[in-house]
Amino acid sequence: MRIITIGREFGSGGRELGKRLADTLHIPCYDRQIIEEVAKLHGLAPDHVERISEADIRTIYPMTIGRRFYAAPMINEDRVKIAVSQQEVIKKLARQGDCVIVGRCADIILRDMHPLNLFVYADEDSKVARCLERAENGETRKMILQQMRKIDRDRAAFHELLTDKKWGEKETYHLCINTSGKEIKQLIHALAEYARHWFDSQEEKM
């Protein structure tokens, strides 16, 4: 099975990269579909699931930040259910065949399937520019930066609940791709080749 996971900084183009890479390799890319399946399982609206699963996940495991637990217990049953279901959905999708999975700690959740783990990053100016392109009216650089920092902080916190491998540190991944000043589509052919060779050499060893 050839599973590619994509960790990414907010605004780095990781989602687009995952989609394009999957298209080039003629395999599915799972991103929004994970949310939709989880929502269906629990009879919740996809937007509600997305909002919850993107929020600071630490609040569902208050034992890891003890003082906060005592100060304001924030266990939310929806969140626990969603986190557990998300793992199950990711495993189910991965078992169906080769695929790309964007975010959601798939690198850790699927580690027994030996995925190729990519991390996509960029410098702050590039990320802000990318966000501004798709921003709604009135979003400012300052607002985007705040959102970016919060989301990346939440992603790191979520990752660190599942593993001692740090989110965003190169040691956690097989290849780290800087998209600063680049259009994603320019990198795809080379990445697809990289992935093909990486899996070929993996299979030779087995």
Next chain:
Amino acid sequence: MRIITIGREFGSGGRELGKRLADTLHIPCYDRQIIEEVAKLHGLAPDHVERISEADIRTIYPMTIGRRFYAAPMINEDRVKIAVSQQEVIKKLARQGDCVIVGRCADIILRDMHPLNLFVYADEDSKVARCLERAENGETRKMILQQMRKIDRDRAAFHELLTDKKWGEKETYHLCINTSGKEIKQLIHALAEYARHWFDSQEEKM
């Protein structure tokens, strides 16, 4: 001009990767040749130059670590001469045409030429295994680990003298390649493709 620089952790296979990548792209790879040219310029033995240029370079710029300067001035004329010549040789070689340059802060020295900057790394076990393969009789894992840490520390220190971009941090590079458990030659074709596309998109922008 298409210049590729390679930063690398000791034992990660960065030197081999540079050589193979250059061969695949049919361009020269400069590594030992830099040392030889510097040695010739100063009428020194290449081994002496190599030893000096790999030593803790901070000792040639004691002003950056003030207390050490006063405690034990360690300016060594050979070292200063060699560091300066090395930069000149690297610039001269790069101006001759497309090439790969391994180590020696070429990413910083050549920044005005817009090189593609790669960083090659691996987990400790892989690096030790790679070193043991080529080790002389009697070298132990412990000795290799000590050497590895010292050399990487020196490389980081050298890099930080020239720039505030940190050696080994992904933000400093365009692509970071984890060679753990891989043979270098398995990654070369994909990397060569990556480099070609990266430069193509760079030239489109100009």
